[in-house]
Amino acid sequence: MSDRNIALSVKNLVVQYYTDDGRINAVNGVSFDLMEGERLGLVGESGCGKSTMALALMRMIKPPGKILSGEAWIQNFNLYELNYEDMRMARAHMIGMIPQGAMNSLVPVLRIKDQIMDTIQDHKLGMSKEQMLERACEALESVGLSRRVANMYPHELSGGMKQRVCAAIGLAMKPKVIIADEPTSALDVITQRQVMETIGKLQDQTKASIIMITHDMGLMAQFVDRVAVMYAGKLAEVSTVKDAFTNPLHPYTKLLISTLPVLSRKGVFVSIPGMAPSFLELPAGCPFHPRCPSAMDICTEKMPEQITTSEGRLVSCHLYQA
Amino acid sequence: MTVQTSTVQPSTRPKRTRLRRALLYFKRNPSLGIGLFMLIALIVFTIVGLFQVDPLKGYAGAVRGSQPPSAKYIFGTDGQGRDLYTVAVLGTWVTLEIGFIAAAVGMGLGVFLGFSSAYFGGWVDNILRWVIDVFMTIPGFLILIVLAALLGGRVSTEGTGLIIALFLWAGPARVVRSQVLSLRERQFVQMAKLNGLNDMRIIFEELFPNLLPFLGAQLISAVMGAVYSSAGLSILGLGNLREPQLGTMLYFMTTQGAVVRGMWWWVAVPVVLLCWLFVMLYLISSGMDELANPRLRRRQ
Amino acid sequence: MKLKGFWGFFGRRFLLFILVVWSAVTINFIVPRLAPGNPIRQAIITRYGLTADQSVVNSLVIYYEGYFGLNDPLYVQYFRFLKNTFSGDLGFSITAYPRYVSDMILEKILWTLQLVLPATLIASVIGSLLGAIFAFPRIPKAINLVVPLLILFSAIPAFLAAIALIYVFAYKLDLFPLVGAYDPTFVPHIIPISQWASLPNYLHGPTFQQILKHSILPIAALAVVQLGGWALGMRGMMVTIQGEDYMTFAEAKGLTDGRMFSYTVRNALLPQITGFGLALSGALMGGILVESIFGYPGIGGLINGAIAAKDYPVIYANSLILITMLAGVTFVLDLIYPLIDPRISYSEK
Secondary structure: OOOOOEEEEEEEEEEEEEEOOEEEEEEEEEEEEEEOOOEEEEEOOOOOOHHHHHHHHOOOOOOOEEEEEEEEEEOOEEHHHOOHHHHHHHEOOOEEEEOOHHHHOOOOOOOHHHHHHHHHHHOOOOOOHHHHHHHHHHHHHHOOOOHHHHHOOHHHOOHHHHHHHHHHHHHOOOOOEEEEEOOOOOOOHHHHHHHHHHHHHHHHHHOOEEEEEOOOHHHHHHHOOEEEEEEOOEEEEEEEHHHHHHOOOOHHHHHHHHOOOOHHHOOOOOOOOOOOOOHHHOOOOOOOHHHOOOOOHHHHOOOOOOEEOOOOOEEOOHHHOO | OOOOOOOOOHHHOOHHHHHHHHHHHHHHOHHHHHHHHHHHHHHHHHHHHHHHOOHHHHOOOOOOOOOOOOOOOOOOEOOOOOEHHHHHHHHHHHHHHHHHHHHHHHHHHHHHHHHHHHHHOHHHHHHHHHHHHHHHHOOHHHHHHHHHHHHOOOOOHHHHHHHHHOOOOHHHHHHHHHHHHHHHOOHHHHHHHHOOOOHHHHHHHHHHHHHHHHHHHHHHHHHHHHHHHHHHHHHOOOOOOOOOOHHHHHHHHHHOOOOOOOOHHHHHHHHHHHHHHHHHHHHHHHHHHHHHOHHHHHHO | OOOOOHHHHHHHHHHHHHHHHHHHHHHHHHHHHHOOOOHHHHHHHHHHOOOOOHHHHHHHHHHHHHHOOOOOOHHHHHHHHHHHHHOOOOOEOOOOOOOEHHHHHHHHHHHHHHHHHHHHHHHHHHHHHHHHHHOOOOOOHHHHHHHHHHHHHHHOOHHHHHHHHHHHHHHHOOOOOOOOOOOOOOOOOOOOHHHHHHHHHHOOOHHHHHHHHHHHHHHHHHHHHHHHHHHHHHHHHHHHHHOOHHHHHHHHOOOOHHHHHHHHHHHHHHHHHHHHHHHHHHHHHHHHHHHHHHOOOOHHHHHHHHHHHOOHHHHHHHHHHHHHHHHHHHHHHHHHHHHHOOOOOOOOO
């Protein structure tokens, strides 16, 4: 994997929210590299900071939240140092987003073509109206939709069609990095698969990299190259899919894998003991230690550093500290 | 292994902190704070006033008419010889009294019908929903004019309140109905049902406390509607023209040309006091709404 | 797809409209019969004086009771009343007998609409605009100081605003006339409805100037009290829209602030239309009172005069016509709203 270039390099990202009860670090010192053309899956329990990270990478954190520190490099630009206008232009162009389209991600009062053309127009490509319309129709065709969809309103589309439209819009500007935030969560299994295949095909064509956020470990195993496991605002482990499933390093990853249903244990649901911690009352030391079966004395005192193993995997756990 | 949330027991805290917390809350919900402050100011004004005024001077011909404010008549007197200070002290509360009678009766009716509609469902709900819709669409004020015209100036304060109540119940009924419907789906009511509590007990023990702040906001806005209606009827000459009410003041003030005669004090007393009432009620009502609906609070 | 469920929706709304009108008619039938005294005898006495020959009065009363069918059984009277009302016959005025009250009201209602419609239109446009500006990104914080002022105005009824405006602008500053729709010495040139095609020719004439000069204060009173409601409603809707998923996605698409703002406005503006029926109803009620204060010759003036003269048929018919009108507006707005807003369909609930 090292023969490929780095598409996105995130360094020590910290996102802080101000609440009535104090400050919380929803993303707390995250660093990783995303390779060109790579598919990285981001997993974790609800409220672990996945979606915050997605917004932070788009630089779209709104008050009372704030990107406290960190860098996010795409090519030679640190997104957090761009001025307001440049960052706006970078969105969709350098770093794009595919949202949960089945929900409410399309503007209800505008036709689909306008929603795509507005994106193109605001990126000042100097195209004529006809060229933009043509580009919008191409984008729809690229996700397997008919050109007629361009003249429709969102409420006239099915959930799967809406998701495809969202993908078409997110990919219309051919971004280098795509963040897909649970793009298939509200769809049925068949549609899910079709949409994922479409996204994968388009991504291959444009050689973009993708960060996919999901709850669905099964989907993850089929689709992504590497898995990043997030816990309480930190990355517990980043490994290839194969390594993560066959030889997980972090105890949290091990537990996550063990909760997956297996046919031989039909009818038995395994869950991780304990609850995801509240950001307001994070335990001292490693945030996972109260639930960790392999917790040691040091885990209650000291936060483990993120280390890179000889195979190039990232892990933050005292079991592997030198 | 669950992470315990450590809440500080409120009872162990000194009282001053609670006061400070209340003040902090008013800072976040200024409508309620300012509204209550206006109410307190009005109460103080009335209490001080009650020691100073002679109720009889609030009637026509009691004092020398058309006197500008002076040491003797600090708010002046109107063209018909009422002491405006007396009217201000007493009339404000008569006006509010009409409002409260109307709102209390209307709310009572509305809450009862809204509860019934939501709770029993079926044909009761179907009929009541149509009746509510009809009453919501009819501008009650127009019917009030008809009724009041028929009764002439013979309506007492309580009577005016009751008539206005006839057209105040539909709004609260609709709101209570939808609130009960949504509350009924919540877990604690489902739990109570599973625990074998009967319907009436669920209504009174589980639903009612949850609706209280909400009903408070509704009540105050009903008072506002009633004060509006009673002042409106008075302007048309359909109120009680003898009692020293603020609406009555407006009627005489406009029909007897207080403005063209340059008697600014006659204009100012009812207008300022009514504005005070309306703004006060509006602020309290929207403040209580905010108190009742935490989602609104989160948004801001 | 859009029209799915249209007829069910139409049926329910139309039934509501009919029920509202029927309730109003029925109230107008019942209420006068609850009245103490004999209205016909009173009308005759008012007309001929108390000194009139009693036997003549009595025979007149009997004649007119028969003429109006007051001796028939109540249900016969009721159905006749319904039939007459729905065919547009609302009876005669007592003071201006034999004028039909419906004629009197239709003549006056134009004056009222001439105040109420511009006031509501102006308030809705300016209010929505203000509400949108409040929610503009990176707007100077100072503009938030206007909000308490708007809240203040939205709590105050139009008739109080009218009194304050008269005192300041008409009496103190003498910028506008105090009362009426035109100067007392002026004879307005009122155009019959049949000649309204020539209306533009009159827009520069003295009648127009007179009416304009006299309308400004009442319109201002009716508009200023609505402004806050429109603005706060719009602001609330803007904030809600800004929190929607599609606005997050719109930002992720790299749209300009201006484009994002226009998206928000377009989504927030449509629900404002639903407020129009209610606002019009409120403005009409307020208008009746504001007219009383300004001595304006519209519906409010008519009601005021009718109350003073105890001309009950005029009062009843007034409320009936206004209720029908407002229910009609609500009905039409309900019907067309789903056509304008693609988010709403007729198959509700």
